[in-house]
Amino acid sequence: MSVKITHWPGTSLSSADFAEGRVLTVRGGVKAEYAWDAGVAIGRYLEELKRGRLVARRCDGCRRVLVPPRMFCEECFRPTDAWVRLADTGTVQTFSISYVRWDMVRLTEPEIPAVIAIDGASPGYGILHLLGEVDPKEVRVGMRVKAVWKDPAERRGAITDIRYWAPIREGG
Amino acid sequence: MPERVAIVGVGFSDxxxxxxxxxxxxxxxxxxxxxYHDAGVDPRKDVHSFVCVSEDFWEGTSIFDEYVPDQLGAALRPVQTITGDGIQALCCAAMLIRTGTARVVVVEGHSKYSDMRTPHHIQQFAMDPILNRPLGAHANLVAGLEMSRYLYESGNTREQCAMVVAKNRHQALLNPLAAYGARITPDDVLAAPPTFFPLGELDAARPADGCFVMVLAAESAVRDMAGQPVWIAGYGWCTDAPSLESREWGEAAYARLAAEQAYRMAGIASPLRDLDFAELDDAFSYKELQHMEALRLCRPGEAGEWVEDGVTRLDGEFPVNPSGGSLGVGHLLEATGLHRVYETVLQLRGEAGPRQVPGARRGLAQSWRHVPTTTGAVIILERE
Known part of the structure; x- marks a missing residue:
């Protein structure tokens, strides 16, 4: 409604009209399931996660170290050259304090997703993961963090083989 | 006058x-x-625009087009994905060049069909949700319905459709790319279990994975390229009404109109006289016959006799699907048309090896977007 229009002609619909079948809709969904082939680069990356290690690929064209690894350099457009082992430590590039889960369920304890530049990789190359063992009020860009891994028996070759990343305390 | 456009480089994955x-x-x-090696171009310096084809449901990722730049050398460049078959992407790329928007354009299409665990559900999801899906029919039913009506109207037979399968699977044995080359007889095809009768199990092309990339260039840019240019003489595409209740079941009108557009542009009056071979959609056996008639390569109802007489064999007067077609090569989702263009380019360059059509100067590639669509595209290529 507006200043000029105070009344629409006709009968308005309520949610009950739909629920009680007075307005007809057809409901349905799709069973869409996939098994995405990880391929050479990400296949090895996942395998190394299972072993509790992070690996990258190096491009000898631009001398960058790329993580997550890829078999081609998107800058030089050439195959990457070698595998590089990385530390499981890094620096928070950006973060968010999420009070709402992916399916819009509200959380009492927020999650803290962050992009972490990994030590040994080129600037700006890192992974998106979760921070843990940290008060949301303490999180800062530039914070140093280290991976907290699942027990070897629990690892599946997945990004979730790392539980979360915890702050590296000075001297501790 | 817009510049002429050539395909100057082609590449495949197995x-x-x-x-x-x-x-x-x-x-x-x-x-x-x-x-890029074939064309002699560096995508980071020499390519002005990239056009891809994909469907989110085939990939299992929403807004899939965002995931293509890195592996094409297209990061921070003009990139777009269009919904359609690869030949429609080639048309789009040619238009970018003819309008002067870009001089060198790359086209990509791929199939990672094997990533899908529930392809039949996803294919059925393309049917009308209110009128058709509740009946529980598989999408390939559409091909069964169409085949029935096409055979009824044209007078062609299931036996002749089976000959198409035997021909294409056999021709695919000469194509190192093909996934389904086989020595089978029309009797094997007729004896296969029925699926959506008159369709049998061997009448349908089986899916395959693979990728094609092509480099297109304006005439003024071609002289800087290493690759042997194959010129685009004409193209067209068309979509019929989608309704299963009232569509044209017998005739492939979408293919006829797409071809007419392409023939007009290429100045072709008599397709049979002016073309040396054709790569036609054969996602199902009868489609090759139906498309031959729609494209005026023969008269309505004549395609069956042609296959029977061996006219469309590799050594016949007018080879159809020297590559082995989708039946022999595999159905490649949106990359299907690009495979047909790839074969056409090889033939016109004289690089088709044991399946070379002698003296091929001008060829046609045609695609159909598979069930339940009524969309087709046609492109005509020629050498200098």
Whole structure:
């Protein structure tokens, strides 16, 4: 409604009209399931996660170290050259304090997703993961963090083989 | 007068029933590397625009088009994905060049069909949700319905459709890319279990994984390229009404109109006289016959006799699907049309090896977007 229009002609619909079948809709969904082939680069990356290690690929064209690894350099457009082992430590590039889960369920304890530049990789190359063992009020860009891994028996070759990343305390 | 456009480089990744060793990105990188090498271009310096084809449901990722730049050398460049078959992407790329928007354009299409665990559900999801899906029919039913009506109207027979399958599977044995080359007889096809009668199990092309990348250039840019140019003489595409209740079941009107547009542009009055071979959609056996008639390569109802007389064999007067077609090569989702263009380019360059059509100067590639669509595209290519 507006200043000029105070009344629409006709009968308005309520949610009950739909629920009680007075307005007809057809409901349905799709069973869409996939098994995405990880391929050479990400296949090895996942395998190394299972072993509790992070690996990258190096491009000898631009001398960058790329993580997550890829078999081609998107800058030089050439195959990457070698595998590089990385530390499981890094620096928070950006973060968010999420009070709402992916399916819009509200959380009492927020999650803290962050992009972490990994030590040994080129600037700006890192992974998106979760921070843990940290008060949301303490999180800062530039914070140093280290991976907290699942027990070897629990690892599946997945990004979730790392539980979360915890702050590296000075001297501790 | 817009500039002429040529295909100056083509690249592929091997076509296989499954490709568990590589990701779709690695497959695209392989095909792109071959295409850029073939054309003698560096995508980071020489290419002005990129056009891809994909469907989110085939990929299992929403807004899939965002995932293509890295492996094509297209990061921070003009990139777009269009919904359609690869030949429609070629039309789009040609228009970018003819309008002066870009001088060198790359086209990509791929199939990672084997990543889908529930392809039949996803295919059925393309049917009308209110009128058709509740009946529970598989999408290939559409091909069964169409085949019935087409055979009824044209007078062609199931036996002649079976000959198409035997011909194409056999021709695919000469194509190192093909996933389904086989020595089978029309009797084998007729004896296969029925699926959506009159369709049988061997009447339908089986899916395959693979990728094609092509480099297109304006005439003024071609002289800087290493590759042997194959010129685009004409193209067209068309979509009929989608309704299963009232569509044209007998005739492939979408293919007829797409071809008419392409013939007009290429100045072709008599397709049979002016073309040396054709790569036609054969996602189902009868489609090759139906498309031959729609494209005026023969008269309505004559295609069956042609296959019976061996006219469309590799050594016949007018070879159809020298590559082995989708029946022999595999159905490649949106990359299907690009495979047909790839074969056409090889034929016109004289690089088709044991399946070379002698003296081929001008060829046609045609695609159909599979069930339940009524969309087709046609492109005509010629050498200098």
């Amino acid at each position: 076509l296989r029933s499954c490709t568990p060793g590589v990701s779709y990105k690695e497959m695209m990188f392989e095909a792109a590397t071959r295409a």
